[in-house]
Amino acid sequence: MSNQFGDKIKILREESQLLQRQVASQLDMDTSMLSKIEGGDRKAKKEQITQFAKVLKVNADELLTLWLADQLIEVLEGEYLALKAIQVAEEEVKYNARKKK
Amino acid sequence: MSNQFGDKIKILREESQLLQRQVASQLDMDTSMLSKIEGGDRKAKKEQITQFAKVLKVNADELLTLWLADQLIEVLEGEYLALKAIQVAEEEVKYNARKKK
DNA sequence: CATAAATTTGACAATAAATGACAAGTCAAT
DNA sequence: ATTGACTTGTCATTTATTGTCAAATTTATG
Numbered sequence: 001m002s003n004q005f006g007d008k009i010k011i012l013r014e015e016s017q018l019l020q021r022q023v024a025s026q027l028d029m030d031t032s033m034l035s036k037i038e039g040g041d042r043k044a045k046k047e048q049i050t051q052f053a054k055v056l057k058v059n060a061d062e063l064l065t066l067w068l069a070d071q072l073i074e075v076l077e078g079e080y081l082a083l084k085a086i087q088v089a090e091e092e093v094k095y096n097a098r099k100k101k
Numbered sequence: 102m103s104n105q106f107g108d109k110i111k112i113l114r115e116e117s118q119l120l121q122r123q124v125a126s127q128l129d130m131d132t133s134m135l136s137k138i139e140g141g142d143r144k145a146k147k148e149q150i151t152q153f154a155k156v157l158k159v160n161a162d163e164l165l166t167l168w169l170a171d172q173l174i175e176v177l178e179g180e181y182l183a184l185k186a187i188q189v190a191e192e193e194v195k196y197n198a199r200k201k202k
Numbered sequence: 203c204a205t206a207a208a209t210t211t212g213a214c215a216a217t218a219a220a221t222g223a224c225a226a227g228t229c230a231a232t
Numbered sequence: 233a234t235t236g237a238c239t240t241g242t243c244a245t246t247t248a249t250t251g252t253c254a255a256a257t258t259t260a261t262g
Contacts, residue, residue: 002193020238033222035239042221061182068176068186073193075172081162082194085169086187092103092174093183121209134251136210143250 002073003040004066010038012056027051043070103174104141105167111139113157128152144171 013023024034027048036042044052049067053060076082114124125135128149137143145153150168154161177183 004189004193019236021236030223031238032224032240035237039239041240045221061185064180065182065185065189068180068182069189069193071176072173072186072190075169075176076190076194079165079169081166081169083191083198084162084166085173086191086194088105088166088170089173089177090184090187090191092105092170093177093187097184120207122207131252132209133211133253136208140210142211146250 001040001077002070005044005063005070006038006040008063008066009052009056012058013038016056018055023052023055026055040070043067102141102178103171106145106164106171107139107141109164109167110153110157113159114139117157119156124153124156127156141171144168 013020020031020034020038024031027034029048033042037044044067046064046067049063050060053063072086076085079085114121121132121135121139125132128135130149134143138145145168147165147168150164151161153159154164173187177186180186
């Protein structure tokens with residue numbers, strides 16, 4: 001399954017030379033939870049994204065984008081109509097943006 | 102909120118001059134549930150899509166596509182990064198398709 | 203208008219899914 | 233063999249989804 005968010009924070013954490021223990025404590029979670037988030041077994045809650053961004057010194061938008069993309073992929077997992085559906089959805093997103101809905 | 106699936110089956114039902122009662126009974130649900138599905142308050146379960154297609158004499162893929170698109174939109178509801186996320190997801194879908202994953 | 207049929211809405215118990223916490227596990231370095 | 237870092241499994245609890253029923257509203261028809 002897709003795990004762009006988890007992969008990303010893991011890489012960022014390693015680049016920052018931080019241990020899971022150190023990151024986890026700042027986000028008030030235990031390391032097993034962080035491990036699962038990195039591994040894609042659990043998903044971070046939305047509020048935690050900002051915290052991750054802060055600790056890992058990266059733009060929150062970038063993480064949020066990956067986090068959202070993961071959920072999209074999850075919906076589409078194994079669907080042969082995935083591409084079609086995504087295109088329909090994209091149309092609507094664009095339409096809604098136009099309408100400032 | 103987005104409800105392409107519900108809108109579609111409602112239109113198809115009306116074109117077929119069927120009452121909710123008639124469609125609902127064939128799908129083994131009560132009319133209040135069908136009403137909610139048409140109105141986007143509840144979502145049809147995946148297995149029901151085929152049945153809808155049969156009763157409404159329409160291609161199941163078409164309905165499934167709308168149903169999937171609705172779920173994508175739901176994830177993206179209110180997100181200003183929606184478009185970006187959808188593009189990231191689209192890339193991955195295409196990539197996975199290539200890999201015949 | 204009156205009333206009957208069709209549809210929508212609200213509330214709620216039942217069911218299912220997600221979550222957090224903890225213990226136990228693996229793995230690598232020393 | 234011990235330690236530290238990380239992963240995995242389980243399970244009780246919380247949270248979300250579901251179906252059903254009754255009541256309310258809207259729509260069609262005499």
